[in-house]
Amino acid sequence: MWEELIGQEFSVKTLVSAAKDAKDALNGKPTSSFSQAWLITGPPGSGRSTAAKLFAASLQCEENGCGNCISCISVLKNTHPDVKVITPYGLSYGIEETKNLTKEAAMMPGLGIWNIIILEDADRLTKEAGNALLKAIEEPARFTMWILCAPSSKDVLITIKSRCRVVSLRTPPADEIAELLIKRDGVDKAMAHFAANASLGHVGRAKLLATDEKVRERRSQVLQVPFELKDLPSCFAAAEKLVNAAIEDADLQTDELDEEELDSLMQAYGEGAVGITKRKIERLASGAKKELENSQKKRYKRITRDRLDLSLQELAAFYRDVLAIQTGADIELFHTEMKGSIQRMAENTSINSTIKKIDIVEATRRMLPTEAAELLVLESMTVQLARA
Numbered sequence: 001m002w003e004e005l006i007g008q009e010f011s012v013k014t015l016v017s018a019a020k021d022a023k024d025a026l027n028g029k030p031t032s033s034f035s036q037a038w039l040i041t042g043p044p045g046s047g048r049s050t051a052a053k054l055f056a057a058s059l060q061c062e063e064n065g066c067g068n069c070i071s072c073i074s075v076l077k078n079t080h081p082d083v084k085v086i087t088p089y090g091l092s093y094g095i096e097e098t099k100n101l102t103k104e105a106a107m108m109p110g111l112g113i114w115n116i117i118i119l120e121d122a123d124r125l126t127k128e129a130g131n132a133l134l135k136a137i138e139e140p141a142r143f144t145m146w147i148l149c150a151p152s153s154k155d156v157l158i159t160i161k162s163r164c165r166v167v168s169l170r171t172p173p174a175d176e177i178a179e180l181l182i183k184r185d186g187v188d189k190a191m192a193h194f195a196a197n198a199s200l201g202h203v204g205r206a207k208l209l210a211t212d213e214k215v216r217e218r219r220s221q222v223l224q225v226p227f228e229l230k231d232l233p234s235c236f237a238a239a240e241k242l243v244n245a246a247i248e249d250a251d252l253q254t255d256e257l258d259e260e261e262l263d264s265l266m267q268a269y270g271e272g273a274v275g276i277t278k279r280k281i282e283r284l285a286s287g288a289k290k291e292l293e294n295s296q297k298k299r300y301k302r303i304t305r306d307r308l309d310l311s312l313q314e315l316a317a318f319y320r321d322v323l324a325i326q327t328g329a330d331i332e333l334f335h336t337e338m339k340g341s342i343q344r345m346a347e348n349t350s351i352n353s354t355i356k357k358i359d360i361v362e363a364t365r366r367m368l369p370t371e372a373a374e375l376l377v378l379e380s381m382t383v384q385l386a387r388a
């Protein structure tokens with residue numbers, strides 16, 4: 001079952017032996033790598049969530065992750081009652097969210113061997129929320145296992161990090177991503193290689209690029225931005241285009257999900273049942289519906305931000321390609337299909353200006369999570385790029 005986590009042989013070995021050690025520890029045998037708090041780090045798209053899930057399956061499985069038993073299958077399908085996957089609904093974890101979590105963490109497992117809590121985006125714990133969790137992670141209940149995920153360990157509160165064992169994933173190589181797309185998703189060879197390269201090592205993004213023409217279109221629009229920055233109006237228009245591309249991708253990701261969640265909420269309040277009027281259901285469900293809409297809004301905001309960051313990564317990679325040609329570095333370009341126009345930009349601009357542009361994009365990436373008005377931040381970036 002580990003074949004889905006590509007290019008991570010070293011980390012897989014660590015996690016597989018950790019699952020064995022966890023069982024030995026429960027049986028009172030001495031072990032070398034037993035820990036009840038793990039932090040899985042890796043760049044976006046490298047497979048942190050997949051790794052966490054596979055590790056959880058190995059911990060719950062009698063055979064340390066056979067991939068075929070009921071326990072393994074239910075973990076992999078997100079239906080195991082003793083594996084909870086927690087994601088922040090908004091831009092960060094609030095204190096209320098984590099207070100409930102400490103209660104969950106004190107529970108005994110029902111069916112499984114462990115009560116496992118997978119905490120996605122642990123870098124988005126506010127200091128207060130992190131402090132609220134600290135004790136639960138430091139002195140976990142006997143059968144509780146924490147698996148935290150974050151882009152890198154330096155993004156996680158140091159108090160939390162110091163209590164976890166860290167497993168670091170690397171950016172998966174493009175060749176292996178392409179192979180996965182061919183084998184798992186039936187993508188043809190040329191498209192698989194294009195998408196793997198264009199994804200900048202982001203496995204989920206690679207699949208979208210390979211299978212959705214609109215996603216490919218939006219990507220090439222983003223990559224036109226460097227050629228469009230001429231005067232103020234064109235800079236503003238480009239910034240708006242970047243925001244819109246992120247919004248359209250976020251819509252694609254959330255529309256269906258939002259609807260499903262609303263449907264199951266209304267069903268829980270009796271929709272479709274005999275003897276209850278539609279108006280009564282609406283009235284009963286109105287509080288919960290509002291709450292759901294609020295959290296969906298927050299999630300939407302977060303996904304849009306993440307998507308915007310991806311556009312900025314693509315732009316930074318574009319300027320890195322320009323720099324590679326300008327300095328004659330012998331490396332494969334990120335955006336190979338644009339080689340001609342990258343070459344032209346390399347001839348018409350200086351190395352200094354390219355370095356400046358990469359810095360501008362990277363500085364914008366760092367600013368984005370803390371700034372409320374993303375359009376303003378991007379306008380400032382496009383104007384600076386035009387002047388660099």
Ligand SMILES: [Zn+2]
Pocket residue numbers: 061062063064065066067068069070071072073
């Ligand atoms: Zn199994």
